[in-house]
Amino acid sequence: MSGTLSSSPDGFEGTLVVKLGGEVVGGPSLATIAEDLATLSGAGARIVVIHGGGPQATKLQEQLGLPVQKVAGRRVTDRETLEVMKMVVAGKLNVELCAALVAAGAQPVGLHGASGPVIVAARRPPRVYPGAGPDPVDLGFVGDVISVNRDLLNLLMRNSYLPVVACIGAGPNGQVYNINADTVANRLAVELGAESLLMVSDVPGVLRDVEDPSSRIQKLTRAEGHGLVESGVVSRGMIVKLEESFDALRDGVQRIHILGQLKPGDLAREAREPGSVGTVLLP
Ligand SMILES: Nc1ncnc2c1ncn2[C@@H]1O[C@H](COP(=O)(O)OP(=O)(O)O)[C@@H](O)[C@H]1O
Numbered sequence: 001m002s003g004t005l006s007s008s009p010d011g012f013e014g015t016l017v018v019k020l021g022g023e024v025v026g027g028p029s030l031a032t033i034a035e036d037l038a039t040l041s042g043a044g045a046r047i048v049v050i051h052g053g054g055p056q057a058t059k060l061q062e063q064l065g066l067p068v069q070k071v072a073g074r075r076v077t078d079r080e081t082l083e084v085m086k087m088v089v090a091g092k093l094n095v096e097l098c099a100a101l102v103a104a105g106a107q108p109v110g111l112h113g114a115s116g117p118v119i120v121a122a123r124r125p126p127r128v129y130p131g132a133g134p135d136p137v138d139l140g141f142v143g144d145v146i147s148v149n150r151d152l153l154n155l156l157m158r159n160s161y162l163p164v165v166a167c168i169g170a171g172p173n174g175q176v177y178n179i180n181a182d183t184v185a186n187r188l189a190v191e192l193g194a195e196s197l198l199m200v201s202d203v204p205g206v207l208r209d210v211e212d213p214s215s216r217i218q219k220l221t222r223a224e225g226h227g228l229v230e231s232g233v234v235s236r237g238m239i240v241k242l243e244e245s246f247d248a249l250r251d252g253v254q255r256i257h258i259l260g261q262l263k264p265g266d267l268a269r270e271a272r273e274p275g276s277v278g279t280v281l282l283p
């Protein structure tokens, strides 16, 4: 279904999917972003927020003395780690993000993938990951998105509510899975036929020099993105973010933006004028 259920007085005809990383939800710009989201939502834009909480989950694991293991940017998730994800991402962070949105005047509805269920997921089979040796790796209770409950999200948006989804999914048998928030955001944007996917992180966009925030690239094609990964300019979490986002562009999302360190109004500005605040990805 494409995002044409309603026409927004603010100029956004389709759905905006906004992904907030854990650094953002727990960081100093949360109130600014919440204000922007409340303004857009109040003006009639159809918005779904999806959030992560990786740094906070790592911190609680360390406090509990649990091992933290990541493979190609994804957390190996045993039973105890899954408990941590439920507590941190679907619990504390979802509440705090909704509370910030309430303070900004929005009408958030906090959800996790197992409510609805909004995010129907399946366990990710073992596979070979770059930098993790020749053998397939089993990440445990890590899932992939099978489908999205568009009816529930549309019902909420049509009634001026702002869905705020924690990056957890559930299988039809009720098994809960930890899913990378970038993965959920990209698949949600594809399933909703989103006009824009805005990925808000702790960096102002894709940078030519990761140490220099002024080196932001305004527009990036898939081929250029591959070149940056090959040359090592893009590393760590940004590799997965770019790969998955270019896949989502191929699968029908109209525009994907990587942005961060936002000032008031930046979220809407980037959606209206791609590349003005962050990096816009082109097919
Ligand atoms: N060329 C680059 N430009 C911007 N960020 C980069 C680049 N290369 C690596 N990164 C890293 O990618 C990180 C963003 O990815 P990630 O930590 O996964 O974000 P999030 O947790 O918000 O999803 C940045 O904090 C930065 O350290």
Ligand SMILES: CC(=O)N[C@@H](CCC(=O)OP(=O)(O)O)C(=O)O
Pocket (backbone or CB within 6 Å): 020, 021, 022, 023, 051, 052, 053, 054, 055, 057, 073, 074, 075, 085, 142, 167, 178, 179, 180, 181, 182
């Ligand atoms: C499987 C997997 O890796 N899941 C992620 C989910 C949280 C997340 O993605 O949070 P950010 O957006 O803050 O990075 C994790 O456990 O860290």
